[in-house]
Amino acid sequence: MSLRIVVCVKYVPDATGDRGFTEDLTTDRDAVDGLLSELDEYAVEQALQIAENADDAEVTVVTVGPEDAADALRKALSMGADKAVHVEDDDLHGTDVFGTSLVLAAAIEKAGYDLVICGMASTDGVMGVLPALLAERLGVPQATLLSEVSVADGQVTGRRDGDTATEQLQAALPAVVSVTDQSGEARYPSFKGIMAAKKKPVENWDLEDLDIEAESVGLEGAWTAVEDATERPPRTAGEIVTDEGEGGKQLAGYLAEHKFI
């Protein structure tokens, strides 16, 4: 039987651009170019490797996001994923992580899955909690923040490098995993891959397709409220000294002056 892998990918503003907020204090998605979150490339890569090692597997990439998010799907397809699902709805504007997890869980169930693979965190929100929420919503095991992952005999195993220990984890499928940027370099799309991606199927679903009420998502459905956002004042220019033999001593002098030694 075919192993159905669903990869969650997010379309994010480029981290090297000038990111900011719009008037309603949601992420400004027009100010900066978007792209497939680099951390989700690792998820796509692991999905492709697991699929390559399985007898028969199918990799579906799913995104919840605005129209442009199709670019993220296209990139994942050109890396080698088989098909894509794009969940888009005007009512999704301002959705928080609970709303996103609700929509993603519904989309994953509709698509059908044995294994869900996420990135470790999105490069814009950086909460790193969505995979855990998906597991909670889907009612399946979570094996998250893996820097090594493999699938065999209906089990997923992997290594989780925690703050105080390294753990070896094991869970039965179906399960949700997330992989870190230590899991292995993501491949670049080949020219052939890019051409092939153009013909791969992309399904477009809205909230109605997923039987989700508009009230449970969007800014209205969010369970947190941003009161204000202030740009951090640029750090005031410090003193820069060129070492002419005394650099180490000068730096020590600065540290002493500021009571670090």
Place this chain on the structure above:
Amino acid sequence: MAEVLVYVDHVDGAVRKPTLELLALARRVGEPVAVHLGPGAETAAPTLAEHGAVRVLAADAPEFADYLVVPKVDALKAAADAVSPAAVLVPSSAEGKEIAARLALRLESGIITDAVDLTAGDDGPVATQSVFAAGFTTRSRVSRGVPVITVKPNSTAPEPAPAAGTVEPLEVAFGELATGTKVVSRTPRESTGRPELTEAAIVVSGGRGVNGAENFALIEALADSLGAAVGASRAAVDAGWYPHASQVGQTGKTVSPQLYVAAGISGAIQHRAGMQTSKTIVAVNKDAEAPIFELVDYGIVGDLFTVLPALTDEVKARKG
């Protein structure tokens, strides 16, 4: 006064410093009630009491160590049901955030992750966060349910405030999902003898400019002279020169020490994301145009191979 649940991060009853910071923050919004899971509650209780815990709800079961995350969610949910808290505070570790998120979903409550400050507000606690690689500071509030908030290490100083800290058993019934993900083995990270990266008052980090694993001895020597933790850029980690656990930045640790020393690090946005909120930043880099110099309070344009040893010697000399 309303009670606030504080999740205790500990190793066999040795309470980690971020938990003491949480207790200090919790006292701004209510009376802290600590939740201690796993062994060592009796060992931890005096420390928790000294920092303001009025009660310590304790549960120990093999499930906490043998399975990932979910047993702790079950326990914290039981504690929330028993206490009806005004808020739940959890340390912002990777595991802490996952526990907090699943708890919040079960409580149908909003969550705020990675807060760096917390104050009492008219409509409940207001949390400060630092977003977009610390380019912005936001203040947010949970608008539904019991606020669940994870707080980054070094967000405030621990403050002794003696309270009773009575240990009380917490009844936990594990759900079906609790045993879903088995921890087959666990290898504790070896202690370096240096302060924890996220808790340290001073961090000395090395990057690609260090040019080899063996040269990290220079970074370590400076760190030891200052009593600092050692950090590394991703370039240094990817090159295999220093362990990933020491990586500072977006996909590593966020640090916010009193003093951050960057040696041979260019200052890419993903690195900044992990250190930009440090109080004082100094850098040694041979390229005067390196972006790290935009952040520094004091910078030396020079070769780290000459500047660092001289600095280390001078620090040692001054400390006597």
